[in-house]
Amino acid sequence: MRAFPFASRNLKELIRDPMMIIFAIGFPVILLLLLSAIHSNAPVSLFAISKLSPGIAVFGLSFISLFSGMLIAKDRCSSFLMRLFASPLSASDYILGYILPLLPVAIIQSVVCFVLSFFLGLSVTANVLLALVVLIPTSVLFIGTGLLMGTLVNDKAVGGIASIIINLSAWLSGTWFNLNLVGSMFKAISDALPFANAVNAARAAISGDYAAIFPSLLWVIGYAVAVLVISIVIFRRKMMNATT
């Protein structure tokens, strides 16, 4: 499989970027510490660790779209990708090569988030493992979003669009405030988008409310599949007519 040397290059390219370590691991860790400190001084039910940690996990994953988008856009704009397009790699080699290395990054990120949560009072149960699995479609969604952005726009624009997505996923996730309190319109939009659903599915997994996982998870899976399919179609088209 020629996808593997390419995937291993992409992994190296990612983990050798200090910004990526700071954002992927440092940022969620700081938020988790900060919010649980607030919670211990002035308890808010929303910031109880069993609710907070799935929310922060999803928020952390939203940064994955930034990393994957940046990597791909830079490859495209530096004509490195053009050189590869002239090589015998196939479209599926590229897609796998870009997606595969980001999955372990996403999983490690969630693991760090939950392990830290154990120290902050999250009960150590098998449900946490379930939550890790439930978060995989969310990872795929954000990786696919990055693939789509990186295929369409340059690396500067990826930064801008990714920050919009990161903000959207924060505001509309129900991690920071109760969505019901803002208004029915806001709630309806949040329910239609994948972010709150991703958080709800992970929260349901953590709390052992297995029946509640699937309705939310299906939304996320639907979005993940749609974004992935669209980005693959566009990527293939770009491959046939590579312009930098």
Next chain:
Amino acid sequence: MSAIQITGLTKKFKERTAVQPLDLSVNQGEFFSVLGVNGAGKTTIIRMLSCLTEPTSGDATLLGQSIVSNPRAVKEIINVSPQETAVAPRLTVRENLELIARIYGNDRNSAKEKATKVIDSLGLSEVERDKAKTLSGGWQRRLSIAMALISEPKILFLDEPTLGLDVLARRELWSLIEKMKGEVTILLTTHYLEEAEALSDRVGIMVKGELRAVGTVSELNARAGNQKFEDAFVSIATESGVIA
């Protein structure tokens, strides 16, 4: 048998015709230079021949394989050094080379061996372990060329390879190319006329997307009635009519 057989190859970008219907045959082992002012269409020809851009009409076969109907087979036997330096920034020089070798189907060991060979022949050993993005522009350029050579292509496209190289590096590259002559079919573009003069078996001069004149340097000199190749180039490139 000719290595490159081009028939009616045309490229239009919307209204602008970048390459007018082109017919050309390049022999196996021949060194062919394409000259022309900025925007003449040289890079567009290389992009079409290396299956990076689909021709608007026409076709070309590379060692018998069509770029339109069988790009996969074409990509196995070619390699390109793009006009812009194309390297993976956070990989070392050696990692970049091994990556390309593996993408072209070599296993780990033979990728290592080939990388060592190319590092020796292009004088890259002193920067072997440096990350590509820390190299100077000229050294990145050498790496970019090395990445085109490592797959040992049967047909090699060099788009302004010596741009940004110092005099010594340029001489070294010339002598390296001299050694490949006869075995590898090479299509090169350059703005350095002495480079084309020193290396080429034949030269083609493009004007506004059209191949105005093809021949050996002395044939072109004779045709334009000039002693110096630079004068011959200028008179052919600025002529308004078509040379029969």
